[in-house]
Amino acid sequence: MKKYRCISTVSLLLLEVFAVAADRLPFPNAQSVNLWRLEKRQAELQALVNDEEQVVFKKPKFSEFPPQWFEQPLDHFSKDSPTFGQRYWVSKRHYKKGGPVIVLDGGETSGENRLLFLDTGIVDILAKATNGLGVILEHRYYGESIAVPDLSTDSLRWLNNDQSAADSANFMRNVKFEGIDENLSAEDTPWIYYGGSYAGARAAHMRVLYPDIVFGAIASSGVTHASLENWEYMDIIRAAAEPECSQHLVTSIAVIDGLLAVPRLRGAIKGLFGLAELEHDDDFAGVIESPLGSWQSKNWDPKLGSTKFDQFCEALAKPLGKLNATQSVSLAGGLDVPVTVWNYANYIKENYVSKCPEDATIEDCFGSYDDSKFQGTDLSLHWRLWLFQVCTEWGYFVTAPPDPEFPRIVSRQLTLETQSRICQQAYPPGKHFQVPALPNITAVNVLGDFAIAADRLAIIDGEVDPWRPDTPHSQNAEDRNDTILQPFKLIPNAVHHYDEYGLTDIRDEPLEIMQIHLEMIHFVKEWLKDWDTVLKERRQRSKSTC
Known part of the structure; x- marks a missing residue:
C-alpha cells in the first residue's frame, strides 16, 4: 500500500517560488537560462519524496476564482486559423449592476501568479470602490493559454504585440460572464485596463490602439x-542602493575588470569566485551580475518582498579579521584585492556556484557558448517565451554603460553582442519565421514611446524602479502635469509596480501605498462620471459610419 504525506512546507514554498519566477528570466541573456536550469533542478530535488510516497497538496489558493476559458484564434489576421483557449478568472464579490469591468493583463507569466491581485491587490481595490467586476486575463502562450505543440521558432511566431493586443480586444468585445445576465461587452460597459511592467506597456498600448473599447487604462511601471x-x-x-553598498559594488567591478585584462591574473580572479574552469570572461561576468536581479524583487509588503539584495550588501561589507571591507588582502596566485571582492567571491560561491551538481563541470553549468544547451523546445521551457519577445520586439539587454569612465556595477564584458547572442542560439531559423539579427524595437516605440498619452490613461511608476528609464518617468522623457484625466504619478521609494499589491484594508498599508491607492480610486471614479457621455458619442459615431 502506498503511503501518503503532505509535502513539507519548505518544499512547497520552493516549488511555488520557482513557479512564480519561472516564466521570466532575471536578465534576458544566456547566463540567466543557465541559472534557471540550476534553480529548477534544486527546487525539484527539494520537493522530492520517496518513490513509494505520493504528494498531497493543500487546497489551492484562491479557489473562489475558478479558471474559465475564452476561445481565441491563434492568428487574428488569417481567415483560416486554429483556435486556443485563453484562460481568465473572475471576481464577482463586489459587482453590482452598472459597475465597470476592471481587467488586469496577466503579462509574461502564468495568470495564476496574478490571482493575488484579484483577491487583495489592485483589481479588488478598484472593484470594491466602483462596484466593479474583477478579471485576470492570461496572456497567450503563458500558463495554460497555449495552442502550439512546442516552443520552436516557428511555433512562437504568433507571440507578438499585435496578436496579443487583438486577443484582449476580442475578449473585451465578446466575453460572456457566467452568472451575469446583463451585457458587459466593452462596447456597452466601461472597462478599465490595468497592467504592470510589460503588461503596463500593454495597458497603455491598448488605450491607444483600441480607444473605442478601452474606456480607461492604468500603466504601472509600463515599459513603453x-x-x-x-x-x-x-x-x-x-544610485538608489545604500551608498556603502554601491561603492563596494563599483570598487569590486573596477578591480575585477582590471584583473580580467591581465592575462596572468585572469584565471586567478575567476578562481577566487569558484569559476576557474569557466572559459569565457563574459560568462563569468554574467554569473557575478546575478545578485543584482534581486533589487527588482523588493516589495513594500514583507510577506511578498525579497531581502536578498540587502543580504548581498551586508555580505560585501563584512570585515576579514582586522581588515575592513575597503582594505586590501593578498591572496594566492598574485592577487591583491579589497576585502569586499573577497566577500563578493564568497557570496557567489555560496549562492550560485554551489548549485552546480557534482556530476557536472563549471562549464556545463555556467558556459554559454554551446548552442545546443539553448535549443530545446519543450513546452516546459518557459524561459523561451519572454526571451522570444525580447529577441523579436522588446530588447532590454542589460549591458555596461557606454562610457567606460562612468561608474558601473556590472562588468564591461556585458556588451550588446555578448548579451544578445542568446537570440540566435535559442531560436534558429524556422521554415516560416526567422528571429531578426536585433529586435525590432520600433514596433513598440512607434506606439508612443516615452510620450505615450491619452485621456483616461494613467502613468504610475516607482522612484527607484530599475525599469524607470524605460517608462514615461525616464529622465530622458519630458515631464508632465499630473491631472485627473491624465494621471502621472511617481511613488516615493517604490520599486516595480508597487501599486499592484494591496492589503484587505488599505488603511493598514504603508502611507505612500495607501496614498497611491486612494488617488487611483479617486481618478477612476472621476473617469466613470464621463461614461454616459462617452457611450453616447460612441453610438453617434457608430450610426454615422453605417
Whole structure:
C-alpha cells in the first residue's frame, strides 16, 4: 500500500517560488537560462519524496476564482486559423449592476501568479470602490493559454504585440460572464485596463490602439520605451542602493575588470569566485551580475518582498579579521584585492556556484557558448517565451554603460553582442519565421514611446524602479502635469509596480501605498462620471459610419 504525506512546507514554498519566477528570466541573456536550469533542478530535488510516497497538496489558493476559458484564434489576421483557449478568472464579490469591468493583463507569466491581485491587490481595490467586476486575463502562450505543440521558432511566431493586443480586444468585445445576465461587452460597459511592467506597456498600448473599447487604462511601471542596450537598469540600482553598498559594488567591478585584462591574473580572479574552469570572461561576468536581479524583487509588503539584495550588501561589507571591507588582502596566485571582492567571491560561491551538481563541470553549468544547451523546445521551457519577445520586439539587454569612465556595477564584458547572442542560439531559423539579427524595437516605440498619452490613461511608476528609464518617468522623457484625466504619478521609494499589491484594508498599508491607492480610486471614479457621455458619442459615431 502506498503511503501518503503532505509535502513539507519548505518544499512547497520552493516549488511555488520557482513557479512564480519561472516564466521570466532575471536578465534576458544566456547566463540567466543557465541559472534557471540550476534553480529548477534544486527546487525539484527539494520537493522530492520517496518513490513509494505520493504528494498531497493543500487546497489551492484562491479557489473562489475558478479558471474559465475564452476561445481565441491563434492568428487574428488569417481567415483560416486554429483556435486556443485563453484562460481568465473572475471576481464577482463586489459587482453590482452598472459597475465597470476592471481587467488586469496577466503579462509574461502564468495568470495564476496574478490571482493575488484579484483577491487583495489592485483589481479588488478598484472593484470594491466602483462596484466593479474583477478579471485576470492570461496572456497567450503563458500558463495554460497555449495552442502550439512546442516552443520552436516557428511555433512562437504568433507571440507578438499585435496578436496579443487583438486577443484582449476580442475578449473585451465578446466575453460572456457566467452568472451575469446583463451585457458587459466593452462596447456597452466601461472597462478599465490595468497592467504592470510589460503588461503596463500593454495597458497603455491598448488605450491607444483600441480607444473605442478601452474606456480607461492604468500603466504601472509600463515599459513603453523599448531599447537595445538597457544599461540604465543597473545605474538606477547603483544610485538608489545604500551608498556603502554601491561603492563596494563599483570598487569590486573596477578591480575585477582590471584583473580580467591581465592575462596572468585572469584565471586567478575567476578562481577566487569558484569559476576557474569557466572559459569565457563574459560568462563569468554574467554569473557575478546575478545578485543584482534581486533589487527588482523588493516589495513594500514583507510577506511578498525579497531581502536578498540587502543580504548581498551586508555580505560585501563584512570585515576579514582586522581588515575592513575597503582594505586590501593578498591572496594566492598574485592577487591583491579589497576585502569586499573577497566577500563578493564568497557570496557567489555560496549562492550560485554551489548549485552546480557534482556530476557536472563549471562549464556545463555556467558556459554559454554551446548552442545546443539553448535549443530545446519543450513546452516546459518557459524561459523561451519572454526571451522570444525580447529577441523579436522588446530588447532590454542589460549591458555596461557606454562610457567606460562612468561608474558601473556590472562588468564591461556585458556588451550588446555578448548579451544578445542568446537570440540566435535559442531560436534558429524556422521554415516560416526567422528571429531578426536585433529586435525590432520600433514596433513598440512607434506606439508612443516615452510620450505615450491619452485621456483616461494613467502613468504610475516607482522612484527607484530599475525599469524607470524605460517608462514615461525616464529622465530622458519630458515631464508632465499630473491631472485627473491624465494621471502621472511617481511613488516615493517604490520599486516595480508597487501599486499592484494591496492589503484587505488599505488603511493598514504603508502611507505612500495607501496614498497611491486612494488617488487611483479617486481618478477612476472621476473617469466613470464621463461614461454616459462617452457611450453616447460612441453610438453617434457608430450610426454615422453605417
